[in-house]
Each structure stands twice: as C-alpha cells, then as structure tokens.
Amino acid sequence: MNTITDFDFNGHKALIRVDFNVPLDKETQAVTDDTRLRAALPTINKILGDGGSVILMSHLGRPKDGPEEKYSMKHVIGRLESLLGRPVLFATDCIGESAASAASKLQPGEVLLLENLRFHPEETKGDEDFAEQLSRLGDVYVNDAFGTAHRAHASTTIVAKFFDAGHRMAGLLLAAEVEAGTKVLRNAEKPFTAIIGGAKVSDKILILEKLLDLADNIIIGGGMAYTFYKAQGGHIGSSLCEEDRLDAALQLLEQASAKGVNVYLPEDSILADRFAADAATQVTASKEIPDGWMGLDIGPAALREFSYVIAQSKTILWNGPMGVFEMEAFQKGTAEVAQAIARASAQGAYSLVGGGDSVAAINTFHLSDKVSYVSTGGGAMLEFFEGKELPGVAALN
Ligand code: AMP
Numbered sequence: 001m002n003t004i005t006d007f008d009f010n011g012h013k014a015l016i017r018v019d020f021n022v023p024l025d026k027e028t029q030a031v032t033d034d035t036r037l038r039a040a041l042p043t044i045n046k047i048l049g050d051g052g053s054v055i056l057m058s059h060l061g062r063p064k065d066g067p068e069e070k071y072s073m074k075h076v077i078g079r080l081e082s083l084l085g086r087p088v089l090f091a092t093d094c095i096g097e098s099a100a101s102a103a104s105k106l107q108p109g110e111v112l113l114l115e116n117l118r119f120h121p122e123e124t125k126g127d128e129d130f131a132e133q134l135s136r137l138g139d140v141y142v143n144d145a146f147g148t149a150h151r152a153h154a155s156t157t158i159v160a161k162f163f164d165a166g167h168r169m170a171g172l173l174l175a176a177e178v179e180a181g182t183k184v185l186r187n188a189e190k191p192f193t194a195i196i197g198g199a200k201v202s203d204k205i206l207i208l209e210k211l212l213d214l215a216d217n218i219i220i221g222g223g224m225a226y227t228f229y230k231a232q233g234g235h236i237g238s239s240l241c242e243e244d245r246l247d248a249a250l251q252l253l254e255q256a257s258a259k260g261v262n263v264y265l266p267e268d269s270i271l272a273d274r275f276a277a278d279a280a281t282q283v284t285a286s287k288e289i290p291d292g293w294m295g296l297d298i299g300p301a302a303l304r305e306f307s308y309v310i311a312q313s314k315t316i317l318w319n320g321p322m323g324v325f326e327m328e329a330f331q332k333g334t335a336e337v338a339q340a341i342a343r344a345s346a347q348g349a350y351s352l353v354g355g356g357d358s359v360a361a362i363n364t365f366h367l368s369d370k371v372s373y374v375s376t377g378g379g380a381m382l383e384f385f386e387g388k389e390l391p392g393v394a395a396l397n
Pocket of ligand 1: 240323
C-alpha cells in the first residue's frame with residue numbers, strides 16, 4: 001500500500017478523505033470530542049509542510065435527504081483552525097461551482113474544507129459520476145479515514161480509480177491502523193489473547209469464529225457471556241440473552257475445544273435487581289443467577305482469572321466492555337481488565353484496543369497511552385478482523 005510518507009507534496013493539491021464525523025453539542029453544535037480531528041493532523045501537517053495544499057472531505061452524522069444545517073461541516077471549522085494554527089477555507093458544497101472554484105484558487109499551505117459529503121445521496125451509493133467530480137478537485141488522492149474504509153462509498157473507494165497508482169495513497173492514520181491490525185491478525189506473538197465483550201453475541205459472532213483460528217485464549221465478558229451460559233443449561237435470571245444464538249454459542253464452544261483454543265467465560269457476576277445505577281447488587285456464580293436479577297458486570301473471581309490470562313499474554317486484542325461500564329456500580333470489571341492490559345503492555349505485550357465502546361472505556365479510565373494502539377475505526381477494525389478486505393484499502397492498491 002502506498003502511503004504519503006514517500007511522496008513529496010510540494011506544489012500538489014491533495015484531496016484527503018478524513019473522518020471528521022465528530023460528536024457535536026445538540027444546542028450549540030460545538031465539537032464535544034475532537035479526537036478524530038486530532039487524528040488527521042499528522043497527515044495534513046506533512047502535506048502542508050512539504051509545500052502542498054489540502055482539500056478535506058468528510059461526512060458528518062446521518063443527513064436524510066440533502067443538506068441539514070445541524071450536520072454542516074462548518075461546525076468543525078473553529079476547532080480545526082485552532083488545532084492547525086491556520087485559517088480553514090470552506091466550500092458550501094463538496095461538488096459544483098463552489099468547490100471547483102475554491103479548489104482551483106487554493107495556494108500552497110492553504111486548507112480547504114468541503115461541505116458534508118452525505119448531503120448528496122450519491123456518496124453512500126458509491127456513484128461514479130459524483131466520485132469523478134470529487135476527483136477533479138485535487139491531483140493526489142489520500143485516504144486517511146480508516147473508520148469508513150469498510151464502506152465502498154464514492155469518497156472512500158470509488159474516487160481512487162480516477163487517480164493513477166502513483167497518485168492515490170494512504171494517510172498516516174489509515175496506514176497506522178492497517179499496520180496495527182495486520183500485526184495482530186498475521187504476526188501475533190503467542191500467547192495471543194482476545195478479549196471480546198459488549199452486549200450482543202450476534203454482533204461479534206463473525207470475529208469470534210475468525211479468532212478460533214488465531215487466538216490461544218478467548219475471554220468473553222459483558223452481556224454476551226450470558227447467552228453462552230444459557231446455552232450450556234445455566235440459569236441467567238433476566239440477564240441479556242439472545243435466544244436465537246444459543247446454538248451458535250454452543251457450536252463456538254465446541255469448535256474452540258476441538259481447535260485447542262481456551263475460552264474463558266466470567267465465572268461469577270455482579271448482579272443488579274434492575275437496570276439502574278442505584279440498583280441493589282449481589283455477587284453469584286454466572287450460571288446460577290436467581291430470577292429477577294441480571295448480570296451487569298463480571299465478578300471478582302472472573303476478574304482474577306481474566307487478569308491472570310492477560311498477564312501471560314504477548315499479544316492482546318480487546319473489543320467490547322466487560323459490563324455496563326457507563327454506570328459506576330458496574331464498571332469495575334472493565335476498568336480492571338483495562339488495567340491488566342496496561343500492565344501486560346508495560347511488560348512488553350502488544351495490545352490493540354478496537355471497537356467503539358472499548359475505546360470509550362479505555363479513555364474513561366485514562367489508559368489510552370498505556371496500551372500499544374487504540375483504533376479509531378470500530379466497525380472497520382471489526383471487519384478487518386473478520387478477515388474481510390476493506391474496500392477503501394483495496395482501492396489504494
Ligand atoms: P457493544 O457495542 O456490543 O460493544 O456493547 C457495548 C454495550 O454493552 C455497552 O453500552 C455496555 O453498557 C453494554 N453491556 C456490557 N455488559 C452488559 C451487560 N452485562 N448487560 C447489559 N449490557 C451490557
């Protein structure tokens with residue numbers, strides 16, 4: 001894969017697909033978390049530093065039929081200007097006269113931001129004509145939006161075909177994400193432990209199946225663990241359960257044992273008498289949950305076992321929280337698993353944290369700089385681990 005590292009952008013206009021799909025305050029539309037803006041800075045600064053100019057394009061939110069003020073990219077200008085330390089020009093449409101004229105006037109060192117790509121339904125349809133219009137704005141195409149690399153949209157994939165192989169390339173963020181994912185997927189040092197949590201088995205079944213061929217240990221926590229216990233004949237009270245996944249869960253356990261992969265389910269759980277931060281709690285075995293109670297976090301015995309397995313690991317992949325970490329009463333399992341991963345990383349293990357909620361969790365516990373890599377692309381990283389080729393990455397090759 002070509003990356004921007006070896007390209008001299010002096011005099012070039014780089015059309016960069018970034019992921020500026022940032023959360024905005026509902027009232028003021030101010031950016032409430034600028035992580036994604038910051039993540040694009042190294043690529044933008046490298047190009048500007050070479051003497052090039054940049055045209056930034058992104059989607060923001062999910063506009064339905066055409067332009068919606070609350071999803072305008074103009075809401076990110078202020079924050080972006082202060083992060084870049086220079087003015088950001090704005091085109092009120094991503095194609096047509098406003099974009100073409102602003103792009104043609106762009107001088108080296110200048111930054112142009114285009115209006116929301118998804119104000120045109122052609123973007124998500126992967127429309128060729130729309131992609132071709134975008135392509136005319138710059139002479140080099142850079143994709144730095146790993147978070148949308150699993151979508152064959154016009155700006156993430158189709159546009160690449162209008163640039164020759166020497167003029168389409170990965171930005172630094174996209175390249176780092178692919179490198180981190182590849183390290184775990186193809187070159188994992190053993191023992192390799194995958195920690196998969198979150199609410200639903202159905203969301204994670206494909207990655208779990210793939211992990212059977214990669215991992216030595218699979219730790220399963222969060223709400224999805226109870227479907228596994230129920231499948232084995234356990235009593236799970238009113239814990240989360242996907243009745244239509246009981247067979248899949250059993251099959252997974254059987255395949256794991258046939259392949260010699262150790263699966264660790266949380267031996268005990270912290271129960272709540274209702275789904276609330278101030279619910280009454282107790283600890284029981286996860287397969288003996290009384291009626292009227294639900295498991296909302298892993299218990300102390302599970303934590304000891306999980307921490308021990310993590311400490312022995314040389315490669316660690318973490319996706320999904322161990323419990324309802326948004327509520328203080330049920331965040332201990334997730335917090336301590338995060339701590340265990342941080343300790344293993346300090347001892348030399350390679351750890352990759354990927355997937356929306358585990359990233360939110362690692363940030364909540366201020367441990368993101370204590371793990372080897374935190375992926376910005378939730379769905380994209382998941383699909384990468386499911387073994388799928390990401391169209392946005394393939395299009396650069
Ligand atoms: P996911 O997006 O599938 O990774 O799921 C993340 C969500 O799962 C978070 O919002 C957690 O609060 C939720 N979750 C984790 N453990 C449990 C549990 N035991 N019961 C209910 N929800 C859970």
